[in-house]
Amino acid sequence: MEDKYVGIMLMSGVDDGLLLTFDDDAGSQNGDAWTLSIGRKEDNDVCLRNDTYSSRYHAKIHWRGESWWLEDCESKNGTFIEDSVDDQRVTGTIPLSDGQLFRVGRTWMRIQPVD
Amino acid sequence: MATIGLRDILINARQESFRMNHYYLGVEHLFIGLLDIQGGLTGTLLEEQGLTPQYVVDAIRRLTGKGNRQRLWAGVPDTPRTKVVLSIANDLALEASRPEIDERDLLLAILEESDSIPVRVLRKLEVNIKRLKEEAHTRALTDAPVQSYIKIDFGTDFDGTFALTEQTLFLLRRMFHGYNQIRIERRLMGGYTAALILVVTPVGADRMEDAAVVVKIDTADIVLDEAQRYEQHVKNSLPPLTARLEDKPTTSETSDLAGLKYTFVAGTDNNAQDLRTVAQKIGVDNLGEWLRRELYPYFGKTWWQQRREFSFQVWTEYDWLLPPLLTLEYIGDEESSAPVSAIKEPVKRNRINDLHYGDVVTVEGFIVQRVNREKNWMQLAIGKGSEAAKRAYKIQVRGLNLSRDAFYRGETVDKLLGRVWQTREEALLRAVSSLEPDFDYRAASIPVLGRPDTLPNPIYAYDDLLDRYVNGSFSKIHGDLHLGNILVGPNSSAFLIDFAQTRDGHTLFDWASLEISLLNDIVMKAAGDSWQTAREVLRLIAALNAGTGTGITAASASMHPVSAIREIVRECLAVPDQWDEYYIALAMASMRAFTWDTMSVGGRRLMYLLAALTIHALQHKLSGAGSFDTLSTDQPQEE
Numbered sequence: 001m002e003d004k005y006v007g008i009m010l011m012s013g014v015d016d017g018l019l020l021t022f023d024d025d026a027g028s029q030n031g032d033a034w035t036l037s038i039g040r041k042e043d044n045d046v047c048l049r050n051d052t053y054s055s056r057y058h059a060k061i062h063w064r065g066e067s068w069w070l071e072d073c074e075s076k077n078g079t080f081i082e083d084s085v086d087d088q089r090v091t092g093t094i095p096l097s098d099g100q101l102f103r104v105g106r107t108w109m110r111i112q113p114v115d
Numbered sequence: 116m117a118t119i120g121l122r123d124i125l126i127n128a129r130q131e132s133f134r135m136n137h138y139y140l141g142v143e144h145l146f147i148g149l150l151d152i153q154g155g156l157t158g159t160l161l162e163e164q165g166l167t168p169q170y171v172v173d174a175i176r177r178l179t180g181k182g183n184r185q186r187l188w189a190g191v192p193d194t195p196r197t198k199v200v201l202s203i204a205n206d207l208a209l210e211a212s213r214p215e216i217d218e219r220d221l222l223l224a225i226l227e228e229s230d231s232i233p234v235r236v237l238r239k240l241e242v243n244i245k246r247l248k249e250e251a252h253t254r255a256l257t258d259a260p261v262q263s264y265i266k267i268d269f270g271t272d273f274d275g276t277f278a279l280t281e282q283t284l285f286l287l288r289r290m291f292h293g294y295n296q297i298r299i300e301r302r303l304m305g306g307y308t309a310a311l312i313l314v315v316t317p318v319g320a321d322r323m324e325d326a327a328v329v330v331k332i333d334t335a336d337i338v339l340d341e342a343q344r345y346e347q348h349v350k351n352s353l354p355p356l357t358a359r360l361e362d363k364p365t366t367s368e369t370s371d372l373a374g375l376k377y378t379f380v381a382g383t384d385n386n387a388q389d390l391r392t393v394a395q396k397i398g399v400d401n402l403g404e405w406l407r408r409e410l411y412p413y414f415g416k417t418w419w420q421q422r423r424e425f426s427f428q429v430w431t432e433y434d435w436l437l438p439p440l441l442t443l444e445y446i447g448d449e450e451s452s453a454p455v456s457a458i459k460e461p462v463k464r465n466r467i468n469d470l471h472y473g474d475v476v477t478v479e480g481f482i483v484q485r486v487n488r489e490k491n492w493m494q495l496a497i498g499k500g501s502e503a504a505k506r507a508y509k510i511q512v513r514g515l516n517l518s519r520d521a522f523y524r525g526e527t528v529d530k531l532l533g534r535v536w537q538t539r540e541e542a543l544l545r546a547v548s549s550l551e552p553d554f555d556y557r558a559a560s561i562p563v564l565g566r567p568d569t570l571p572n573p574i575y576a577y578d579d580l581l582d583r584y585v586n587g588s589f590s591k592i593h594g595d596l597h598l599g600n601i602l603v604g605p606n607s608s609a610f611l612i613d614f615a616q617t618r619d620g621h622t623l624f625d626w627a628s629l630e631i632s633l634l635n636d637i638v639m640k641a642a643g644d645s646w647q648t649a650r651e652v653l654r655l656i657a658a659l660n661a662g663t664g665t666g667i668t669a670a671s672a673s674m675h676p677v678s679a680i681r682e683i684v685r686e687c688l689a690v691p692d693q694w695d696e697y698y699i700a701l702a703m704a705s706m707r708a709f710t711w712d713t714m715s716v717g718g719r720r721l722m723y724l725l726a727a728l729t730i731h732a733l734q735h736k737l738s739g740a741g742s743f744d745t746l747s748t749d750q751p752q753e754e
Binding site: 011012013014015016017018049050052053101106108 | 137138139141142178179180182183185187188192194195196197198199230231232235
């Protein structure tokens with residue numbers, strides 16, 4: 001159960017530096033996966049109301065098999081993983097490591113453990 | 116001396132936030148506020164690590180992107196990270212019992228926090244953050260930038276008619292910090308860019324001379340990009356003994372210039388000379404041999420000989436060589452009341468070709484390539500596809516107000532409204548008109564010597580070529596190969612310098628570029644400048660195209676190096692004896708060359724005719740040996 005406590009830190013924009021924390025009351029359980037949703041609409045777990053480049057339901061992160069996965073929900077402006085040369089657009093679901101920067105619309109964020 | 120306090124930095128930071136339509140105060144705005152301080156600590160320390168403030172500002176802007184005009188909240192709130200940074204800075208000021216946070220406190224706080232956008236950008240630009248922190252701690256805020264006096268001497272080969280500017284001398288002194296003296300041996304003839312290339316010998320305090328190096332000085336954006344490009348694309352593809360980029364670039368706060376040093380791994384020989392100089396010494400026959408036996412095989416192993424099949428549409432590799440598709444007068448980014456034509460991907464050239472002076476257009480989704488802050492213009496291009504395609508369909512925008520509107524390199528401009536000021540056709544016509552043609556240069560065809568007695572006017576005929584598909588090949592190329600970038604070192608070894616354009620691209624582009632350089636610098640230089648001379652040289656080229664060699668006599672021995680180029684090209688053709696692939700490259704490269712005002716008038720006249728000749732060959736599929744000697748009959752045309 002402890003594994004489900006997670007923080008998402010926003011890394012750009014007006015909320016740069018804001019740490020959002022989630023326990024198992026948040027998100028949704030789908031079979032063996034625990035899922036948090038990211039998007040511009042109010043009913044997302046991570047609500048990016050100030051990012052006009054994010055879609056209403058933009059992306060999801062899943063906790064499954066002891067690791068994190070990032071899924072792009074066919075968003076208009078894309079979900080990206082930071083790369084040393086060019087940021088890589090996410091298609092489908094890809095593995096995500098702790099601390100790895102990713103971008104939803106214009107908003108950069110990362111997963112980080114919560115004490 | 117008063118130091119800059121938080122209040123002034125915040126004014127700069129808020130201005131940046133508004134320019135970018137962000138309307139919040141982030142750490143990135145604070146950092147840009149620090150960089151905006153004239154002679155400030157942050158800018159000085161970054162310059163010591165080979166960057167300019169503007170280069171860093173553009174990189175930060177690329178990472179954040181511009182916001183929407185529509186504001187979603189009132190006021191300009193601090194971000195949570197800004198609050199953290201300001202509280203660290205406040206602690207630093209308190210510890211030092213200062214009443215107000217100063218620029219050093221703020222810089223140290225930003226580096227301490229370490230997760231903000233500017234620090235992420237600095238890491239990406241390979242700034243040594245640890246060193247930056249140490250320097251920020253110890254440097255006195257009122258220190259003038261490190262600048263020792265270095266005596267500058269000139270070698271006997273230095274062309275005294277060419278004066279170096281104060282800004283250039285300042286930069287040179289900084290580049291050779293630690294030496295007592297430098298001797299500028301000679302200026303290597305540059306290409307067709309503004310770059311200044313010098314051979315410099317540094318002399319130590321003990322009067323011992325170090326090996327000469329080649330110094331390239333150009334605008335900071337170009338030089339800093341070249342240094343990054345060298346790391347990513349060039350370093351690992353060079354032959355073992357050659358010129359290499361040394362260290363980081365050097366920048367200057369007194370001008371928009373930066374410098375690079377190329378050192379020779381081969382030894383201490385001071386006699387590296389460019390091929391233009393060497394050609395005069397060794398003679399034209401030996402020059403051709405040298406190109407084939409030294410240059411091509413030596414760099415070819417990792418460059419031109421590593422070819423892969425590559426089918427491309429001509430515009431993707433070659434449109435960027437042409438003048439801007441349109442030059443626009445900036446109107447703004449607001450909606451226009453009248454319906455206007457939109458320029459967006461995929462670009463429909465036939466619709467753009469119908470536009471005239473004064474027409475209003477929108478440009479959508481183009482990417483900013485260059486920004487000229489002194490002259491308030493910028494250049495856009497489509498920014499997608501291969502490296503050459505990214506620069507295709509240039510659109511020049513004049514009349515910007517860059518203190519109010521931020522435009523930065525790499526920005527995607529969602530929508531921009533402008534009024535047509537000049538079309539590409541007008542730019543090309545203007546270029547030909549400046550060559551004082553002795554014929555009607557607005558006609559569909561132009562007169563030449565021999566039969567057929569006319570060739571298509573390239574200005575009206577090139578456009579169809581852009582849509583053609585070419586079955587060619589693809590490899591690493593230098594991207595700007597000309598006699599001034601090729602150096603001859605010890606034991607006549609080949610050295611290339613100036614990797615600002617090095618990329619993966621159409622293999623034959625390098626050889627078409629070099630042929631044009633030979634035609635201008637060797638052939639036309641020997642022959643003269645008149646239209647009549649240009650036509651006579653064209654006849655020799657036509658003979659060479661025909662593969663018959665007729666017409667090449669002792670009097671035209673200067674054509675020998677050009678035929679050596681053709682031998683190299685023969686090896687590089689994707690389909691044996693299908694010369695169309697080369698003529699495309701030659702046609703487009705000569706289209707560019709006749710617009711260059713740094714090329715001799717005679718050279719440009721020949722380039723215009725060469726474009727006509729190669730386009731004619733492509734239109735009539737006159738490719739391959741023996742099939743194209745139509746210009747070789749020696750009946751001069753009287754005008």
